[in-house]
Each structure stands twice: as C-alpha cells, then as structure tokens.
Amino acid sequence: MGNSIVRTDRWQLAPTPEQVKHLERTEKMYRSYARALIGVVFTHFDQIVSADSPCAATERLIHATKNNPNPRYQYLGRNFYKFPSYLRRAIIQAAIGQVSSFVTRYYRWQQGRRSKRNALPPILNAVTNLHVVLYRGQCILFEEDCVHIKVYNGREWTWEKIGVVGRRERHKLPNSKSLSPSLVMNHKGVFLAVPFQITPPKMGKPKKVCGVDLGLNTIAVASIVSSDGTVTAGRFFNNCAADIDRRDKRLQAIRHKARLTMRKTGKLYKGFCQSIYRKAHNINRQICQLVSRQLVDWTVQQGAEVIVLENLKGWRPKGGKKGSTLRQRFHGWMKSRLAQLITEKFEELGGKVEFVFARGTSSNAFDGSGTVKRSKSNYSLATFQTGKRYNADLSASYNIAARYWLKNIKPTRRNRSGSVSGKSSRTEPRMPGLLCHLWS
Known part of the structure; x- marks a missing residue:
C-alpha cells in the first residue's frame, strides 16, 4: 500500500428552518469564542508555544477544573456556559495558528522583508470565519441517511437529527477512513466537509x-x-x-x-x-x-x-x-x-x-x-x-x-x-x- 492522502467530500444536509436557526447560533457562538480566545493566546503566546502541550497550557488559562479552580481568564467560562470541550480544543488550535501566522508576518516586517518599502505592518484580525469542527463521537454521530449534531438552541446544547440528501462515494471505499468533518453554511445551503484518509493501492513497475x-x-x-x-x-x-x-x-x-x-x-x-x-x-x-x-x-x-x-x-x-x-x-x-x-x-x-x-x-x-x-x-x-x-x-x-x-x-x-x-x-x-x- 502507498502513502496516505486526504481528500474532502461535501455532504449536503437538509435541516428544517428551526434547525437552521440552531446551527446559525452554534456557528455564531463558535466564532465569538474564537474572537475572545485569540486575544488571550496573543498575550501569552511565548508561554503557550514553549509548553509541552500548547492546547493544555491554553486551557489552564481559561478553563476551571478541580485541579485548576481559579484560571486567570474566567470570563470565558461565564459567558460561554457549558461550552463543549471538544469544540473548545478545536478553537484553541485554530487560535494558536492564527496568532502564530501574525507573529511570523510581523517579525518579517520588522526585519524589512516587505513587498514594498512603505508597506504597513500586518494586523492581528480576531474576526475569523471559522467553520465549526465536529469531532466524531463527541459532536457528531453518523447513521445511514442522517447525522446527529450537537448544537446550541439558545438555552442549552442538544442533539439534532439532520438528514443527508447528497454525498459522494468515498465513504464506501474499503481503504478510506473518515475524519472529523466541518460544518459549512453559506447562501447555497448547509453542508458537511468530510475529510477522508485514503491509502491508495501501490502500482507495480510501469510498463x-x-x-x-x-x-x-x-x-x-x-x-x-x-x-x-x-x-x-x-x-x-x-x-x-x-x-x-x-x-x-x-x-x-x-x-x-x-x-x-x-x-x-x-x-x-x-x-x-x-x-x-x-x-x-x-x-x-x-x-x-x-x-x-x-x-x-x-x-x-x-x-x-x-x-x-x-x-x-x-x-x-x-x-x-x-x-x-x-x-x-x-x-x-x-x-x-x-x-x-x-x-x-x-x-x-x-x-x-x-x-x-x-x-x-x-x-x-x-x-x-x-x-x-x-x-x-x-x-x-x-x-x-x-x-x-x-x-x-x-x-x-x-x-x-x-x-x-x-x-x-x-x-x-x-x-x-x-x-x-x-x-x-x-x-x-x-x-x-x-x-x-x-x-x-
């Protein structure tokens, strides 16, 4: 077998109008959490990237646990009550990547490596258009012709059953393994971007x-x-x-x-x-x-x-x-x-x-x-x-x-x-x- 490659399929969902509202609230809260977290990650960036686990180091700053009852930034826990842990960790990884990109570009600008001599310094943009990452088994469950997604309905986090009306055939391949999908919402509808890890068969010597x-x-x-x-x-x-x-x-x-x-x-x-x-x-x-x-x-x-x-x-x-x-x-x-x-x-x-x-x-x-x-x-x-x-x-x-x-x-x-x-x-x-x- 050859090396693994990743390909992404788009699955079209058919939510009800009420479910669309829940999905929009979930996406809005997800991006609001990311906007608040980027400032925390930027403030403690050196401490986070030097830690053995950057994700765990960020969680110690924002998430209260039995061993960490008084985190430094408690407003995230108050304003985003019962926010799912897997969504929080996905946002942490995205925020670290966003800040790391800004720090690298700003360092290059300081060194004088610019497209133009009078180029302005880069700006850290905390308003991101992140798509909700749904971890399998924790935030999304798959069935034959539908999926169960954990969404925020305005009061609490609940599971919603949504039908799948269009998909490709990569999920039927024997050498494919589906990974955690992302929820994509735009003017065309609601979709799941489902990545598949495929191990293609290795061909012999070319004839x-x-x-x-x-x-x-x-x-x-x-x-x-x-x-x-x-x-x-x-x-x-x-x-x-x-x-x-x-x-x-x-x-x-x-x-x-x-x-x-x-x-x-x-x-x-x-x-x-x-x-x-x-x-x-x-x-x-x-x-x-x-x-x-x-x-x-x-x-x-x-x-x-x-x-x-x-x-x-x-x-x-x-x-x-x-x-x-x-x-x-x-x-x-x-x-x-x-x-x-x-x-x-x-x-x-x-x-x-x-x-x-x-x-x-x-x-x-x-x-x-x-x-x-x-x-x-x-x-x-x-x-x-x-x-x-x-x-x-x-x-x-x-x-x-x-x-x-x-x-x-x-x-x-x-x-x-x-x-x-x-x-x-x-x-x-x-x-x-x-x-x-x-x-x-």
Whole structure:
C-alpha cells in the first residue's frame, strides 16, 4: 500500500428552518469564542508555544477544573456556559495558528522583508470565519441517511437529527477512513466537509505510460506508449462542445462590450464585465472536472501506471495579431487547473503523475524528420518534412510520453530537458527527446 492522502467530500444536509436557526447560533457562538480566545493566546503566546502541550497550557488559562479552580481568564467560562470541550480544543488550535501566522508576518516586517518599502505592518484580525469542527463521537454521530449534531438552541446544547440528501462515494471505499468533518453554511445551503484518509493501492513497475498534450483547439490529447516506443492507444478529449460554446459566447460578449466602452472612454474601468468573466471561468472549471475524470478513467482502463504532462509552470502567453482572440483564449486556458485535477484524481487510484520539459514536443515530428510546419487555417494540422500530414497534438503526446522513458529508463540519454545529446563536447542537446529515439 502507498502513502496516505486526504481528500474532502461535501455532504449536503437538509435541516428544517428551526434547525437552521440552531446551527446559525452554534456557528455564531463558535466564532465569538474564537474572537475572545485569540486575544488571550496573543498575550501569552511565548508561554503557550514553549509548553509541552500548547492546547493544555491554553486551557489552564481559561478553563476551571478541580485541579485548576481559579484560571486567570474566567470570563470565558461565564459567558460561554457549558461550552463543549471538544469544540473548545478545536478553537484553541485554530487560535494558536492564527496568532502564530501574525507573529511570523510581523517579525518579517520588522526585519524589512516587505513587498514594498512603505508597506504597513500586518494586523492581528480576531474576526475569523471559522467553520465549526465536529469531532466524531463527541459532536457528531453518523447513521445511514442522517447525522446527529450537537448544537446550541439558545438555552442549552442538544442533539439534532439532520438528514443527508447528497454525498459522494468515498465513504464506501474499503481503504478510506473518515475524519472529523466541518460544518459549512453559506447562501447555497448547509453542508458537511468530510475529510477522508485514503491509502491508495501501490502500482507495480510501469510498463505503459500515458502522454498528455494540453491545448487550446483540443482540450487534451492522450496516447499510451510502451518503453520500446510502441503506441497502443490514443484519444482526443474534446467532447465538451456545449460547454465550450457557452463559454465562447460569453467571451464574445466581453469583446463586444470592450469595443463599445473603449470607443467612448478609451479605457476599461475596474471590474469590467466581472460577472461575465466569472461565469466563463466557472464553465472552464466544469470542463476541467469532466475532462480530468474522463482522462484518468481512460488511463486506468488502458492499464497505464504513469500520466506524463508538460511542465508549463511559469509559461506566459504571447498575444496574436491585432483584433485576434488568441490572447483572450490563452488567458482562459486552465492548463494548471487541469494538471492539478489529473494529479489529484490519479494519485487517489495509486497512479503517478510526472512532468517533462515542454520545449520542442509540438514543433518536432515524432519520427525524427525534423521541425514541422503548422497549417495557418488549421493549427492542429502539421506537415512533416517528409511530406506526411499528421495531427500536431497527437504527435506531441507521443513525444511527451517518450521523454518520460528517455529520462527514467535510458540513463545514457538522460539530461535536464529529456533530450538526446550529440557526439560533440558541447553541453546543449542537438535534438530534443522524441518517440523515434525509443525505437533505436
């Protein structure tokens, strides 16, 4: 079995209007307690962090017991009568983290490590938007289709039975263990954020890898490549046409409004088309969720143990011609989000995600014939120097997968860029790592 990872599911609850009021009172009291406690923790921060148990040291300052009948700050016990001990300890941990973050940032500001020379010092904010942490067995009990939560009804702490109307499937996995959830309340409803500790199965030595090219014309193109350069499968992930049309329609509306605004004022105001940008961004996020799930499921179906992506961190888009939509499309290209979702989903199944050097994967033909010529009318179409016409993204996915094998399996050809070096003594590689180098 591999190392454990933590993933969080969102369970939707269906409380009655009266139960919603109780939950709101509980959240309000929880945050009020945290606001009062942060000042205590800040005053005695050095004493608390130097103690063997910071949580116990904080409790001695605020909580009366048989061995500690007169704590220094008794108003917390008076104003928050019979406050559950497990909620109190969760707040103590959150308050220590809040104060520790402030002390660290203030110390850096004193040292002169600032974003600007005239930057103001950080401020300790005691008004936090903490979510109520519900310890299993003490503050929450689980049943088949409902949960029992300890809430404050305005007079005392009682148990409320609340139905669960929506959940995911991680609680059914044999290798998952649920941890203490948090109560989340917003304008969309009432939810439980339930974290699960998952121990994914450990895959064996890789025999096949899935090379993935992320693009603009096609969202993703994937190919299954073996260590000897055999391509066994390939797929184009571009079946979100309805979502893409909805997104492009909103981007077109932004361009139209920008032309009208620039004609009158010569510049765009702050927050221009903010709501339309937000909708287009959310559509992109939905596309990433769908494509990442389809790609991971297809990779597992094909028996590949590794997904190989291009390392596009720090990549900056270049604008197209005047009047072109290329720059807007580049800024809406969620390559990092898609790579993150693929990594999270595949690692949960026990797979591994690797990143290789990106330069030259699309501009060089996979058969080693040299650089390709891209069609001006259809940029996805490439013409090799031999005259063969091929899909540029599919050729790039071959090269991406090949660079993984050249980097990990062929030690004589290993270098920073995953390229093949020439016979000369210079340090630069003559030709980037391509699929044809596996054939040789």
